[in-house]
Amino acid sequence: MNDTTTRRYLAIGGLSAVLSLFVLPIAGFVSVYTGYKVHGHTKNIYSYLLAGAGSLSVLFWVAFLVRL
Numbered sequence: 001m002n003d004t005t006t007r008r009y010l011a012i013g014g015l016s017a018v019l020s021l022f023v024l025p026i027a028g029f030v031s032v033y034t035g036y037k038v039h040g041h042t043k044n045i046y047s048y049l050l051a052g053a054g055s056l057s058v059l060f061w062v063a064f065l066v067r068l
Contacts, residue, residue, distance in 0.1 A: 006041045009034045010050075017053040025061035028054035 001009075013034030020028035031054025039047035 001037075001041050006038055009038045010042065010046060013038070013050040013054075017050055017057075020054055020057035025057045028056075028058040028061070030054070032058070 013031050016027040016030040016034065020026070020031055032051045035047045035049070035051030035054065038050070
């Protein structure tokens with residue numbers, strides 16, 4: 001993966017992480033996927049943050065749906 005693709009994945013992942021936390025929890029899956037894709041191509045903290053924020057929002061969403 002080249003630098004341009006990595007930066008694109010980071011931008012899309014960051015946007016989807018913010019969207020998943022505040023607007024649309026299903027966007028957390030995109031954040032988890034981009035965190036997986038950039039792992040090993042950037043600093044590990046970026047991939048962990050993307051995947052963690054996405055999975056956290058999806059888990060909160062599932063917990064909310066279970067309680068309905």
